[in-house]
Amino acid sequence: MxxxxxxxxxxxxxxxxxxxxxxxxxxxxxxxxxxxxxxxxxxxxxxxxxxxxxxxxxxxxxxxxxxxxxxxxxxxxxxxxxxxxxxxxxxxxxxxxxxxxxxxxxSDEGIVRSIDKAIAELDAQAEANRKLLEANFQSRQATLLMQQQYINELLKGRAPLSESSIRAKLRETGMGLSMELPVYVLLGRIDSWGGKGTREGRKLMLYAVQNIAAEKLQSTVRLSSAEMDDSNVVWLLQPMNGSGAESGEGEQDDAGKTWFEWVYGELDTIQANCRETIGLEVSFAISPSAVRWESLPEAYDALLSLMWGDQGTGSEVRLKGQSGHSAPRSSFEAAKMKLANRKTKKISLLGHYLENGGKADFNSLLDEIIDHAAEENRSGFVKLEVYHGLASVFLSYLNQYPLDGKLAAQIGLDRLSHADVNLSWEELRAYFRKLAELLFDNRDQPAVEDEHIVVHRVNEYINSHLAEDVSLAKLAGIVHLNPSYLSRLYKRTAGIGLSEYINMARTEKAKELLKHSAYKIYEISAMVGYDSRLSFIRFFKASMGMTPQEYRDS
Missing domain, CATH: 3.40.50.2300 (Response regulator)
Known part of the structure; x- marks a missing residue:
């Protein structure tokens, strides 16, 4: 759109x-x-x-x-x-x-033709950029896949962390980073896909985000990046000249502090470029100091926890991690930290995938959560904790996007509020996977008989929020549909366009307030969504053929 x-x-x-x-x-x-x-x-x-x-x-x-x-x-x-x-x-x-x-x-037709010409050129530019990006992506795919696989294994604690092993892998994958220097970790999150594209199309857009960041930072930064899941990208950064990294982990000289603040400042520019060129809003969290290679899993966990916590709420946020998260710790302390962070982090991440349509990533993470819990299951309380955590994700989703009765009956919602610890881990996995499948399969595809329900919900929201944001994007979010799809569905079902209904609702509300209240004209204009009294008067006169005061006096 x-x-x-x-x-x-x-x-x-x-x-x-x-x-x-x-x-x-x-x-x-x-x-x-x-x-x-x-x-x-x-x-x-x-x-x-x-x-x-x-x-x-x-x-x-x-x-x-x-x-x-x-x-x-x-x-x-x-x-x-x-x-x-x-x-x-x-x-x-x-x-x-x-x-x-x-x-x-x-004429109106001439103006519309000019707009159509502009849209056609925007479409052509987007397609040309997509093809160029895809060609570049294909030519580098083999190298990128090797680097991405290693970064994933490294950050998730699955790769050997000995100096010789890391050095060999850096040489094999051609990542261009130095084993002799510690590394800064930068985490990027796509805040919302906004209904954009297929899974393959989203991968291409994640690659575009990596390209945009590389173009902005490469003058003073050595970096390697990897897509971590359907909505996250991670960069490993080192200063081009080694400043700020030579003195060891957690320590920065003046040049290092200047370099770090420059990188942090450039994140704002990268966000703006992502918004303009690919239409995505991206949030960032960066480690406040360089960490040793063997501490990368803990640094990544800390940034994920920060991004998915209260501070990471919203769009286009920029966060600095807490100093000291990468300090040396015993294997037992590291294990405790991972367990505490990853339980809440991964459950929250499931909710993100459910919200944004990451079906494959949802299933993969669900399997990982259940497999890990089953391995560590020392008592029935572990299963109860996992059950309630998963149930809360679905209940939160269903509270925001209520289901019709037929689909609710298919799901068996009573099991969400009544945990059964007698279920085996496989039965628990099968239930939540089936529940997710039903929700994914039914998102953005309301049945014909439900289209009137969608229109009714939209109309109810408009009528009760005329003084607030009733843009197409806002209304689409309310009913969890793509804006373009909602626009077509509404016109097909209601027989008029959304903007026409909004204007009708504003007119009727204004007429009611003018005849049956003592509010002043400027107060009524604000109550029906107009910041300017003059705009309201012109709107009302265009609709009714008389000014608001003339209508009140009639």
Whole structure:
């Protein structure tokens, strides 16, 4: 889904275009601004793919806005609407990177054609980038797979940690890192796939994230990276000149501290590039100091715990690990730490896979959790702990995304709240695997008879949250569907577009408040989702043929 921002200092023009595009291009996520400065506020917090803007506005003209847009989002397509048929403005707009130029007298169909042309070019650019990335990925795949397999084994504690073994593997895989120097660990997490792609497509996008990071860091950093699971990437980092790593683990000289802060600062740029070029939001956690190679499993565990804890909640977070996590410890202390961290971490990770559609990773991790618990099972309490942990993951999911009665009957939800410790480990595995299969198979595929339920839930949310965010993206999250899919489903089932229903709901709520309450006009405008009293008046007049005050007095 592409995002389009409409900018004009006349609200009636903006609202008219929003209404028109809501009907003709419901797949677009629309944003609006009534000045160049408001537009910059939107652009500073959201990736925008297309901007449709007036070229002459008070305070900052469209050509100045164009410069700022291209600085923030170079791939954005900027189309100018103007009533001034002036060659000078046309020349400045196009030479400055504008995509197209239209007169305000242009018909709706002409404006839509220009938007369609911009979408086609965005699609073509995305496809070209995908093919280039795929070609590069294929050519390096054998080497990457060797490196990835070793990094996975190393961080998960499955690789020999002797100096000679590590040295031999670094040479064999061509990772370009030095055994003589300790290593910084950087963990990246895809916060949400947003319905993007197949499993293979997601692997390609994870590879793109690794490429983006490498391009930003390679001037001063030696690094190797690996995809750790369906949503995590890990980088092993060393300063290019060895500064900050020569004095040993946990110690940094001034140059090392400067280098570390530079890397940490660049994470913000990497996040912005991931947002713009591949449309993904990525969070990062980095070890605060270099760790010895034999301490890498503990350092990785600590970052995972940090990322999946309270501090890691949200999107595009940047975290520094706690100092001292990689201090020397006995094998018994290391075992205790791993056990404490990995139990909660892996259970939480199952919930992430269930939420984001990582079916293969979910099944693999479920097997790992149960196999490990079965090996360590010293009493029935271990099985009870695992049962309740798994049940909590599914109950949390089902509380957020309720099931219809037919599917609930298939699952047998009563077993989630009544643990049966007499089940064998294999029976426990089979039950939770079947439960996950049913949820994965039914996500994003509501049956025809349930489409009216989806529409009903969306309508209920809109009616009770008119003063809040009722964007397509927000509504899609409420019913756990892809935004484009929800837009099509809603129009097919309800017979009108989502934006049309939202406008109808706002009109009816405004009419009710105007006739049956003493609220002032500006208060009602906020209650039906308008920040500007003037925008509300223009909207109401366009809908009812009279101003709000005229309607109240009638």
């Amino acid at each position: 592409y995002r389009m921002l409409i900018v004009d200092d006349l609200p009636i023009i903006v609202e008219g275009l929003v209404k028109m595009f809501g009907k003709k291009k419901p797949e677009l996520e629309l944003f609006q601004a009534f000045s160049a400065y408001q537009a910059l506020e939107v652009l500073s917090r959201t990736r925008i793919d297309i901007v449709l803007s007036d070229i002459r506005m008070p305070g900052m003209e469209g050509t100045e806005l164009l410069h700022e847009i291209k600085r923030r989002w170079p791939l954005c397509k900027v189309i100018f609407l103007t009533s001034f048929d002036d060659f000078h403005y046309v020349k400045n707009a196009i030479s400055g990177g504008g995509f197209d130029y239209l007169l305000k007298t242009e």
